[in-house]
Amino acid sequence: MKYYSTRDTAVDLSAAQAVQQGLSRDGGLLTPAEFPTLSQEELEALLPLSYPRRAAAVMGLYLTDYSAEELLDFAETAYGPTRFDTAAVAPVRTLDEATHCLELWHGPTSAFKDLALQMLPRLLSAALKKTGERRTACILAATSGDTGKAAMEGFADVEQTKILVFYPKDGVSAVQEAQMLTQRGENVGVCSVVGNFDDAQSGVKRIFSDEALREELDGRGYFLSSANSINWGRILPQVVYYISAYCDLVRDGKLKMGTKVNFCVPTGNFGDILAGYYAKKMGLPVGKLICASNKNDVLTEFLTTGTYDRNRNFYNTISPSMDILISSNLERLLFDLSGQNGEQVKDYMDQLAMSGSYRVSDGILEQIHELFWAGSCGEAETAAAIGRYYRERNYLLDTHTAVAADVLEQYRAKTGDNAPAVFVSTASPFKFCDSVLAAIGEMAEGTGTELIDRLQYVTGRPAPWRLAALREKENRFDLCRKKEEMPQTVRDFLR
Ligand SMILES: *Cc1c(COP(=O)(O)O)cnc(C)c1O
Numbered sequence: 001m002k003y004y005s006t007r008d009t010a011v012d013l014s015a016a017q018a019v020q021q022g023l024s025r026d027g028g029l030l031t032p033a034e035f036p037t038l039s040q041e042e043l044e045a046l047l048p049l050s051y052p053r054r055a056a057a058v059m060g061l062y063l064t065d066y067s068a069e070e071l072l073d074f075a076e077t078a079y080g081p082t083r084f085d086t087a088a089v090a091p092v093r094t095l096d097e098a099t100h101c102l103e104l105w106h107g108p109t110s111a112f113k114d115l116a117l118q119m120l121p122r123l124l125s126a127a128l129k130k131t132g133e134r135r136t137a138c139i140l141a142a143t144s145g146d147t148g149k150a151a152m153e154g155f156a157d158v159e160q161t162k163i164l165v166f167y168p169k170d171g172v173s174a175v176q177e178a179q180m181l182t183q184r185g186e187n188v189g190v191c192s193v194v195g196n197f198d199d200a201q202s203g204v205k206r207i208f209s210d211e212a213l214r215e216e217l218d219g220r221g222y223f224l225s226s227a228n229s230i231n232w233g234r235i236l237p238q239v240v241y242y243i244s245a246y247c248d249l250v251r252d253g254k255l256k257m258g259t260k261v262n263f264c265v266p267t268g269n270f271g272d273i274l275a276g277y278y279a280k281k282m283g284l285p286v287g288k289l290i291c292a293s294n295k296n297d298v299l300t301e302f303l304t305t306g307t308y309d310r311n312r313n314f315y316n317t318i319s320p321s322m323d324i325l326i327s328s329n330l331e332r333l334l335f336d337l338s339g340q341n342g343e344q345v346k347d348y349m350d351q352l353a354m355s356g357s358y359r360v361s362d363g364i365l366e367q368i369h370e371l372f373w374a375g376s377c378g379e380a381e382t383a384a385a386i387g388r389y390y391r392e393r394n395y396l397l398d399t400h401t402a403v404a405a406d407v408l409e410q411y412r413a414k415t416g417d418n419a420p421a422v423f424v425s426t427a428s429p430f431k432f433c434d435s436v437l438a439a440i441g442e443m444a445e446g447t448g449t450e451l452i453d454r455l456q457y458v459t460g461r462p463a464p465w466r467l468a469a470l471r472e473k474e475n476r477f478d479l480c481r482k483k484e485e486m487p488q489t490v491r492d493f494l495r
Contacts, residue, residue, distance in 0.1 A: 001064045002033040006335035007346040015063045016127035019233040036061040037283045047251045051089035052076045055240045078118035090241040100422045102245045108153045110428035111146040116234040117154035123233040137225045139163040142201040145176040151227040156185030164189040166200045174448035182473040191479040203486040229271035238275030262421040264290035264408040266400045268322040270329035292407035294319045297376035306365035309357040318435040319399040337364045375407040386439035401425040430463040
């Protein structure tokens, strides 16, 4: 299987090269040249399989330069019992006959990013061997919370890799900070940066474009790489759980094979819902893909009107992992809907960089309307959805999942389409204790890990054990630097 750049189909790479490079040199995203299809028989063959076996089967269709044994070995480690707290890995919870919830937070950091970030390091480490790369990959990440921890957990002690995460000193939740500072692994490092998320992120970007530093590191046997969701090795593992959820519903007699299901996805960088689109493209019986945004509703506007416009206010919300103005992975959708027209995609992306906005062709917009529906949910509505689900359905939602639950209700009310639907649950409520406690009408007394106990106590539900165990863990890291000191921090880390 070949991989193209979304801005230039003359770029063509193998799967291992695409995973290793992360981003195409022309700024485009590396994307499969074609999409294999799954027939009904092939889907049926997946029904009795475990999650790791389903993952190996689906990923093998795309990663043609990895062997089946290799992929199964990776999947069994990545999704095994030392990492995921349920053998189902990504279990489907049924709330009523037509409404299901796909729980993607049973991994080591209690957010959906584990599904991809447990797999990516293994794919990357193998890619280095396949391409004959001798240097060690140094992963740099700036994080507002979820990505950094999930990336550290995934890369911890993975061969030929090191990882250094920067986070804003006062920009992550107490639970998220505790998760990062107690991270195990000989090859991991974490450093807080004085300032906000933008300071940390622009600092990392500057390091990536610092040629002198790159050269210096190269001389010492390192190259820089990134773990964010533009890497194909992060999108592909996500295609698996859409297919797996469908298989579970059929296997458990809740759905007839072939019946279409709508998926509603809480969206930020468009990586999660894009994987759902690819699953549909492969032949999975998916009806509408419902894109749920919080108060930052740039995607709702785009998918409705065809105009993407980032010139708008940015809001810090109670669902911070969806607070975003530029959804990078949208570029892959445009590449596909334009018939792999790299020039056209490049033109849209240039307009976005120059003026902050672009408008897609009528042909693309028509296809978008056929495939997607989009809605957004404000802060008060998000909190109300958590309260409503807790009282009426005895189900506790986190602040991101609540956005999806609410937008699914909006979709049904506005379109009358009550087909079976799955909304995607992207984080454990115990990661966002203060907002969840407030939403169910409880006082959020205490700080940090005390709030985990409080939420357990008032709801009578157990927190994921790793979050509950945080209070006994010692901090391993204590590094705080100014933005200007970040390059030196990288040098020191790679000594
Ligand atoms: C990252 C994240 C999202 C958004 O996913 P995208 O792939 O960026 O659209 C939603 N919810 C949670 C909890 C996340 O961590």
